[in-house]
Amino acid sequence: MVVHNPNNWHWVDKNCIEWARQYMRSKLVGLSSNEKTGKHAEIASVSAVEGDCEVSQRKGKVISLFDLKVVMMLKGFVGEEPFEGSITVPEVAFDSQPDDYQFEISIYKETAQLSEVKPVIRSELIPKLRDVFSGFAHDLLVTHGDDIQVPESQVQSQFTRANQKSLSQGGATKSEPKSIAKSSTATATSSSGAAGPQSVANSSSTAPKYNTTTLHLEPTFNVPAIELYNTFLDKQRIMAWSRSHLICASSSPRIEKGDEFTLFGGNVTSKLEQCEPGKKLVFAWRLNEWQSGHFSVMTMNLHESKDYHETKLQVTWSGVPVGEEDKVRGNFEEYYIRSIKITFGFGAVL
Incomplete structure (x- = not known):
């Protein structure tokens, strides 16, 4: 994206919700417990990522503001009996600590036997999910921080330049998944999202579309x-x-x-x-x-x-x-x- 913001002084923000959805799918799908116990659970898909996710900057400082609800679909087995279910995390926020995350586990068509997988999910799968959510803020800033600032070489203000330099020195090397491209995100201050159903009643290619x-x-x-x-x-x-x-x-x-x-x-x-x-x-x-x-x-x-x-x-x-x-x-x-x-x-x- 193109930024017109002399000395990185003014408030600029970028909507990253679509990138967040892609990030969660890339990082979460496939995470699993081990199969040695005869009880296995795996993240089959990410059903929903709801909420807000933005990267913003003012006076050379870049911050992330996000508050997301994440719903993941489960699959697995207990012995010979397969199951499906879900894990809902009501809040993944910019100020959340690893111990703050709450995990609501649901096993569909639950039986006494299938309920035995819940302790396995809590002990083996939940820690992996905490790690992903804990790293989200860092990866969000590293991936999108540069997009909302003009290059340091074009900044004349020593104040904003120092803020910008402190961010670059404190940041880590970019390591985003190859499947998540910057081009898939929205530009500054715009909303991202799918265009809406095409095959339902009364919809057409000329109908107005929402994000x-x-x-x-x-x-x-x-x-x-x-x-x-x-x-x-x-x-x-x-x-x-x-x-x-x-x-x-x-x-x-x-x-x-x-x-x-x-x-x-x-x-x-x-x-x-x-x-x-x-x-x-x-x-x-x-x-x-x-x-x-x-x-x-x-x-x-x-x-x-x-x-x-x-x-x-x-x-x-x-x-x-x-x-x-x-x-x-x-x-x-x-x-x-x-x-x-x-x-x-x-x-x-x-």
């Missing part, structure tokens, strides 16, 4: 998976938990694949894109206030644990406009999750 992000939620319901599945498709049930009239062109008592419908007085439009009874639902979803043609994609995977008589709803929600994350998450937790539990008694409500 977007991905959300990840994992509510638990005390009900068989097929009952929860039906709760999202049966029209009478939907009107009960949404406490609103459902408008749909189809006269079927259930939402069928391809059906588009509105809820909450027309504030939410949704379309069922995929369905697999008791296992998976995919909806195109938009708020009425979003620009015309833009839909997010809400993917729900249902994981039923017969041992624990509960169903974990793994929600991966892509295409959410940047800046709308808190509103979308809050509305879903209040008007979907909490309302379903209250209406049908599918679990404790906090």
Whole structure:
């Protein structure tokens, strides 16, 4: 990027959230415990990196400001029994210490046998994750610090030049993964993100596009998976938990694949894109206030644990406009999750 900032005096910042997502994928995927115990866990993918990540400078000083939520998908086995799950780290921040990181471990379709892998995850995998998160701030500055400053040779101010020199002397040699290129990041003060879904309802190549992000939620319901599945498709049930009239062109008592419908007085439009009874639902979803043609994609995977008589709803929600994350998450937790539990008694409500 080109910086016009005489003597590196003024405030300049660079949005690095997309680089942070690539960094986490590069560093985290593949980390694993050993297999000697018969209990093995491995990071299969990074499902979501939400939050803010910037590198800024003023008066020659470069700082990083970030506050991220990271969700990783797990896979592994206990003996002959395979499993899937997730690890959620609610906060990876610029002022976090290694002991500050909290790790929420979830095993899908958990059984008494599969629960035995959790101590292995805590003792062997979590320390490796702490190391990655602890090194993030350093790598972020080393990779992007030069991009927001003019070269030291062009700085006349002794004050800012001293600040800039102290940073370069304190920094380490760059060692970023080859797969993470600077060209993939946004320019100063701009937002990064995917362009949004292309194949969902009413979207087209001419529709306005947002910078977007991905959300990840994992509510638990005390009900068989097929009952929860039906709760999202049966029209009478939907009107009960949404406490609103459902408008749909189809006269079927259930939402069928391809059906588009509105809820909450027309504030939410949704379309069922995929369905697999008791296992998976995919909806195109938009708020009425979003620009015309833009839909997010809400993917729900249902994981039923017969041992624990509960169903974990793994929600991966892509295409959410940047800046709308808190509103979308809050509305879903209040008007979907909490309302379903209250209406049908599918679990404790906090």
